[in-house]
Amino acid sequence: MNDALPPQPAIDGATRLLGIVGDPIEQVKSPLVFNPRFKAAGKNAVLVPLHVRTEVFEPTLRGLMALGNLDGLIVTVPYKARALALVDEVLPTGRIVGAINAMRREKDGRWTGDMFDGRGLVLGLSKEGISIAARRVMLIGAGGAGSAVAVAFADAGAAALTIHDIDAAKAESLATRLGETYPACATRVGAPQAAGHDVIVNATPIGMAKGEGLPAPIGPLEAAQLVIDVIAKPEVTPLLAEARARGCRTVGGKAMLDGQVAELEKFFRIGG
C-alpha cells in the first residue's frame, strides 16, 4: 500500500466492480492506474486484482462473470487466448488476434471481448509523435502480443509487415489472418532481419529474464530505425540497449500499457 497515492474510491454496497485476472497477479499496476481515475470521474466503481489459477480458470471466470455487480474484466498473462472462449461476442480486433485482454457485460447480460494491447501501443507511439502509417515493420514474435501489434499496425496503415516466429506455423497463420483483413499492408513471413525495415518490434518475452540477449539475430541496426520492445520490465531490454548504442530511437513496453488506459476506459464506459 502506498500512502502517497491519489485519493482512492470509497467502497460501499452499491460500488460496481471491475477486475484484472491473471496468474501471477501481484505485479499488475492497473488498480493503481484506474482507481484514482474512477474517483476523479465521480464513478462508484473499483478495479480489484483477481488471482485466478490456471487449473480452475474457466469455472472461476464463470463464477466472476455471474456476479451481478461485476461489469468487466481486464485479462492478463497467461489468459488472453483462453478468455476468448468465454465471451458471447468477440469484437473484430480480438477475433483476428485470436485473444482478448478485456471483456465487459452488455446491458442485455451478454459478454463482449476485445484486444487492446496493439491499439495501446499505437496510441502510446502517437503520444510520442510517432506514426506507423506507411512504415515497413519487422515483427519478431507472432504470439498474443505479436498478433495484437500486427493487427494494430496494419490497421494504423503500416505499408509492410515482415513476421518472424520460431514457430513458423504461428507466423504463417498470423500473416494469413492479416492478409484477409488488411490487404493494403504487404504482409509476409520472413527471416528476422532489421535491414529493409523502418521499425523493428520485439513481441517475444526474450529479454525479460536476466542474461537473455536479443530475441533473434536481426543483423546491424541503423540510426534511422525505430526499435520497439513490448517488454515493460526491464525498461531497457538487451534489444533496446543495442538500439540505443546504434543511435536508434527506442520505445519500451510501458508505452503499450499507458496507451491502453484511455481505450479501456472507453470500452468499460468509465467517466461517461
Added chain:
Amino acid sequence: MNDALPPQPAIDGATRLLGIVGDPIEQVKSPLVFNPRFKAAGKNAVLVPLHVRTEVFEPTLRGLMALGNLDGLIVTVPYKARALALVDEVLPTGRIVGAINAMRREKDGRWTGDMFDGRGLVLGLSKEGISIAARRVMLIGAGGAGSAVAVAFADAGAAALTIHDIDAAKAESLATRLGETYPACATRVGAPQAAGHDVIVNATPIGMAKGEGLPAPIGPLEAAQLVIDVIAKPEVTPLLAEARARGCRTVGGKAMLDGQVAELEKFFRIGG
C-alpha cells in the same frame, strides 16, 4: 461514494480481498466499516460487495472461493444457511445455529465458516452495559437470526429461553439443539408472551416493512423489561416504539451489526 469518509485502502496487485455476498447487496454497510479499519491497521486488504444471484449461488461462490487472493467472505441475506454446505468445516456456533455469516480460507486451503450474528448482539449489548447472564428471555423467531441469538444468549448464561415461531417445528428443532449443548439454560417452546420474561427479542423480519405491527401478540410490556429487535432498519420498529411507550429500555439491530465488527476482524485475522 462519500467523500467525507476516512481514507480508503489503495488497491494494488498484491491487495488481498474480502467480500460480502448477498442479494440484494446495495444496502450493505460492511465495506464502509471495514475498509478504513484495514487502512488504519496498515493491511493491504479490501472488502468489496459481491452481488450473487440466488439461481447461481453455489457455482458463483465456488468461483470466488477459488480466487487465490480472496481470503474470506461475509455472508448476508439470503445465503446464511446455504453457505454452510460450501465450507469444509463449520465451527461450533455455526453448527448449532445451522447457518454461517462468515467464512475464511485457512493456510492449508480448507474453508472454515462460523456464525457471528448472535455473538455480535451479545457484544453490542455488553457495550451498552447490558448482560444476558441469568436473564429469562422470550425469543420470537427461530430462523437464522433467531437461532444465532438463541445460541449466543444461552452461551452468555441466560437462565431461561422461551422460543416461539409460527412454524412450531422450527422452534422445536432449535430448542432441541440448544438443550443438547446448553443444558444449564432452561429452554422450551412456548407462546409469545412478554409476561414472566426479563428480555423480549424479535428475531423475525416483521416490522421491517411499512404498515407492519408487532411480530406476535405478546401481551402488555412492563417498564423493567428489556426489548430487543434484530431489525436494523427502521431504527425504531413498531415493537420498539411500543416498548418505549411503556418505558422499557430498547436495543435495535444496529447493536448486533456493530458488535460483530471486532469479532469478524478477529476471525479474518485483520490487524494482527
